[in-house]
Amino acid sequence: MKKFKRIFTYAFLGVASFISIFPFLWMVVSTTNKSVDVTQGRLLPGAHLLENLRTLFETVNLGTALWNSFVIAAITTILTLLIGSLAGYGFEIYRSKGKDIVFNILLLSMMIPFAAIMIPLYRFFGQISAHAPLIGIDTLAAALLPTIITAFFIFLFRQNTKMFAKELVEAGRIDGLGEIGIFFRIYIPTMKTTYAAAAIIAFMNSWNNYLWPLVVLQSPSNQTIPLLISNLGSGYSPDYGVIMTAIVIATLPTAIIFFIMQRHFVAGMMGSVKG
Amino acid sequence: MASINDQAKWKPRRLHAGFIGWGFILLSIIGISIFYFYPMVQALILSFQSGMGASLEFVGFDNYIRLFNDPTFTSALTNTFIYLLIQVPVMILFALIFSVLLNDPTLKFRGFFRTAIFLPAVTSLVAYAVVFKYLFAADGLVNRFLLNINIIDQPLQWLNDPTLAKFTIIIAITWRWTGYNMIFYLSALQNVDKSMYEAARIDGASALQQFFFITIPLLKPIILFTSIMSTIGTLQLFDEVMNITSGGPGNATLSISMYIYNLSFEYTPDFGYAATVSYVIVFLVVILSIIQFKVAGDRD
Structure with a gap:
């Protein structure tokens, strides 16, 4: 009976793992096959990878889309971490009744569905366009600005700051460091793991963001990777091999981050429930 | 409870720290207000308006x-x-x-x-x-x-x-x-x-x-x-x-x-x-x- 249970457990987890991995295997195998082979359900690697890559770079602006996504994700990550950690630190180290009230009000913004603020944001950036075209509609700046400051990261940093030894702040003051100096010279180096976890989440969120860029970015030269894939996928005569190649390239950065930094990855996810 | 003397002694320091503390969170307050709370209010106002594109007028609860x-x-x-x-x-x-x-x-x-x-x-x-x-x-x-x-x-x-x-x-x-x-x-x-x-x-x-x-x-x-x-x-x-x-x-x-x-x-x-x-x-x-x-x- 016990042995039977064991076998059942392995079979169950085996099937679940197979279903979880299969789409990945199919994606990767399909990058090496012709479109016809993909539609006919070929599951063996072919010799069409270079051809698919060439078609991809020749027919669509994959390079530009990768660059746009990278620029947006990199700037978003840096600013999110800086501003979010400044606030998390401020709320916890300089704790006061007033700040706690403000903190709770800021947390309320986590309940705001993006669909509800999408239209006012679109109109807002539309109005800005006339005065400051550099951050108006159809600019990378407009695509990243509303995503930089989120209550989630303030919350995450505040929760983690609870474990930061406050004596270090006193020690810094005695050493003659200013309050901002303490933050940059003591807090940031001590909290490296929190920053790593937060960076992974911020980068992935931005890299995969779809709805807001879809609304605000219009010209092909400003396309991000999700927009490009979505466009390829909704085409009338899709070249499956080429699309799969684009999807694999788009997924690679996040998959690599996951495999290299698995521990930080999970720590980042958990950061949202701790406390 | 701290005595009145203690409070008086601490006040300048606390005021100073409080000021710097607000400095740390100022950007976040501004950002979340502009990109979350203000649009929420805007959306609420919009929900009582109707019309095509930019030409909107108030229509009550229509x-x-x-x-x-x-x-x-x-x-x-x-x-x-x-x-x-x-x-x-x-x-x-x-x-x-x-x-x-x-x-x-x-x-x-x-x-x-x-x-x-x-x-x-x-x-x-x-x-x-x-x-x-x-x-x-x-x-x-x-x-x-x-x-x-x-x-x-x-x-x-x-x-x-x-x-x-x-x-x-x-x-x-x-x-x-x-x-x-x-x-x-x-x-x-x-x-x-x-x-x-x-x-x-x-x-x-x-x-x-x-x-x-x-x-x-x-x-x-x-x-x-x-x-x-x-x-x-x-x-x-x-x-x-x-x-x-x-x-x-x-x-x-x-x-x-x-x-x-x-x-x-x-x-x-x-x-x-x-x-x-x-x-x-x-x-x-x-x-x-x-x-x-x-x-x-x-x-x-």
């Missing part, structure tokens, strides 16, 4: 009345609730079962199973949605497989049948998020006192009884947290519907978010009515959050 006579909105709302009521419980149940099975230290290949089941969570929503659209196409691999093992004798219209299309969306979301939720339960299970299970076994409790009478009650807070997160996520469902079915066939898979998008950017733009529909999501999210706080409050 938009809210229109909600009740709008079959497309009814479809979107119904679809979203079908997704919610089927997908969230199924996913959470699977995630719980996986986490309990994987929490057994004597199990071989634990690391492999855990990584494999979590892997879907690293994909971008658009990327996996496009892959699922092809997998579930009429001549896609899923139909090929089912035909080969003789479960069906002709291809199923996964994307073109109203019921099956909803089912496809549910399968897709479940594939993407089950492993993600499992990780939360696994980490919670690691903090569970093993001796409780020992005691239960000695008392003759079966594995199923242990699952329902120990595991689930202990994980209640985290199950609640993940169900609220999933519910809020599903209420905002957009990427998958847009890229797998585009809301079709008819409006059979349309979600509320996608309807808002269509009202603003696909049809003749009616920002006012779109804002009204968006406030329905706000309303639902607020209600669910209140329920969460109430239930979470009860356990303390």
Whole structure:
């Protein structure tokens, strides 16, 4: 009976793992096959990878889309971490009744569905366009600005700051460091793991963001990777091999981050429930 | 209580520290006000206006009345609730079962199973949605497989049948998020006192009884947290519907978010009515959050 249970457990987890991995295997195998082979359900690697890559770079602006996504994700990550950690630190180290009230009000913004603020944001950036075209509609700046400051990261940093030894702040003051100096010279180096976890989440969120860029970015030269894939996928005569190649390239950065930094990855996810 | 003298002595220092403290959080206050709270107010004002594009005028509660006579909105709302009521419980149940099975230290290949089941969570929503659209196409691999093992004798219209299309969306979301939720339960299970299970076994409790009478009650807070997160996520469902079915066939898979998008950017733009529909999501999210706080409050 016990042995039977064991076998059942392995079979169950085996099937679940197979279903979880299969789409990945199919994606990767399909990058090496012709479109016809993909539609006919070929599951063996072919010799069409270079051809698919060439078609991809020749027919669509994959390079530009990768660059746009990278620029947006990199700037978003840096600013999110800086501003979010400044606030998390401020709320916890300089704790006061007033700040706690403000903190709770800021947390309320986590309940705001993006669909509800999408239209006012679109109109807002539309109005800005006339005065400051550099951050108006159809600019990378407009695509990243509303995503930089989120209550989630303030919350995450505040929760983690609870474990930061406050004596270090006193020690810094005695050493003659200013309050901002303490933050940059003591807090940031001590909290490296929190920053790593937060960076992974911020980068992935931005890299995969779809709805807001879809609304605000219009010209092909400003396309991000999700927009490009979505466009390829909704085409009338899709070249499956080429699309799969684009999807694999788009997924690679996040998959690599996951495999290299698995521990930080999970720590980042958990950061949202701790406390 | 500090004496009056102490307070007087501390005051200048505290004022100074308070000032600097506000400095640290100032940018966040400004940012969240501009990009969250101000647009929320704007959307509320918009929801009482109507008109095409930029020419808007106040129409009172007309938009809210229109909600009740709008079959497309009814479809979107119904679809979203079908997704919610089927997908969230199924996913959470699977995630719980996986986490309990994987929490057994004597199990071989634990690391492999855990990584494999979590892997879907690293994909971008658009990327996996496009892959699922092809997998579930009429001549896609899923139909090929089912035909080969003789479960069906002709291809199923996964994307073109109203019921099956909803089912496809549910399968897709479940594939993407089950492993993600499992990780939360696994980490919670690691903090569970093993001796409780020992005691239960000695008392003759079966594995199923242990699952329902120990595991689930202990994980209640985290199950609640993940169900609220999933519910809020599903209420905002957009990427998958847009890229797998585009809301079709008819409006059979349309979600509320996608309807808002269509009202603003696909049809003749009616920002006012779109804002009204968006406030329905706000309303639902607020209600669910209140329920969460109430239930979470009860356990303390």
